[in-house]
Amino acid sequence: MSQIIVNNVQKVFKTPGKDVIALKDINLEIKQGEFVCLLGPSGCGKSTLLNAVAGFALPSSGEITVEGKLITGPGPDRGMVFQEYALFPWMTVAQNIAFGMEVQKKDKAEIDLTVNQLLEMLHLNDFRDRFPKDLSGGMRQRVAIARILALDSPIMLMDEPFGALDALTRRNLQDELLRIWNKLGKTILFVTHSIEESIYLADRIVVMTYRPGMVKRDQYVDMPRPRDPSSAKFNDLKRELGRLVMEEQQRHANDEMKLAAVD
């Protein structure tokens, strides 16, 4: 049975002049424990779709259900990891991780236990009393992941979480994420515009078209992990998906040129 069902979703942004159709006829079924990447160029609506699942911006028509329940707003059953980390700068690492559990009124002993486990799991032990300003980007994203894991939500939504990190830190965190996913069996919906990242991580890659955002290709990745980015199979898929994404990127670029000409 599918855990997340996206049924005929449309999203229209009303702007002065004309309406922009960001999502059109999106139908997706995501199984429990599946690692799904949404892949596409800027403006393809992948973040819009993720925000719709998160409940931040509901669809204009169609519906999204999680475990049979219609999504009407954000909630701790769908934890979100943002590209900008969005840690609360006035809270220490441990306080950031504990906050979601305090909101849920868990008891103190349980919170302490979970915080300690998560600090351990994400190698943050030495940083528990630091403030986010003192941490590197990679460390901050570890805290953001720990904060979501503390919610114990079955679904993790990730909006280009490693986009701002350098290549080595990025690979490091990708491996970390796979390890956690393996251990905890979460369903992950992961937005990225990196083809390689999507192939390295996902069970399934949903390639989206540029405006209006539609599903262009729903591609299963049939490779055992850990995946070797230099293998022939990896690169065949990379070439194939690269072609698809670049078609859309070209439409995006043409659109921008047109806009520039009008200005």
Place this chain on the structure above:
Amino acid sequence: MQKLKDFAYGALVPVLLLILWETGSRLGLFSPVLLPSPTAVAIKWWAYLMPGQAQEAGQSTLAWLLSGELLHDAYSSLYRVIAGFLIGAGLALPFGLLMGASTRIYDLFNPLMQILRPIPPIAYIPLAILWFGLGNPPSFFLIAIGAFFPVLMNTIAGVRQVDGIYLRAARNLGVNQWTMFIRVILPAATPYILAGVRIGIGTAFIVVIVSEMIAVNDGLGFRILEAREFMWSDKIIAGMITIGLLGLAIDTAVSRLNNHLLRWHRGLEH
């Protein structure tokens, strides 16, 4: 060693000025009534600081040492600043949070605030005396008005500039309205609020001196006005210096508090 050098460098201009002033006084260039010499001021300041009477039997030495006029005046002024500030800021903070968070409340009260804000607290003096009579209450009222607006305006601005990403992250974690307000919006707005507090304390300190010139019979503002009646210009200057020192002490304390409360803040090095 470097610290000592920095201190010596910073002291250069004040010390030179003092020497010039003292020399001028000794040469008889200034009338001692209009501008007494620095030594005369220092002697007066010391007399003002030390106890006026000999130690009484049964009085502890500490109580005796603290019984001087200066300490009593400084304490009175400080008490008024703190009480008035707490009233003003205590009203401004919740009000500012509401006005910052709700456009409807903002639109309802903003016109009134914009009319009242430019009226200097000093202009309330006649009303303050009519309403509250003499003694501390009119001072509290005037100081509270002086502190109210800076804290209010900065609190509104602070709430409005809270980055939407924090609100989204908090909603994602499932917070309710109250928790959002207390644990997200309020701390996110503290840098602005504390900037307002600092301005508000500064205003309160100006207003306290003025208010003491009208309705009370102690405090630093009262004392320098009293000294003028007797043409004690050495005591006027001694009082002014005390006001400066107390202002510096208050600002240092607020700045310390700032650094502690904002130790998480990116722009702050300590």
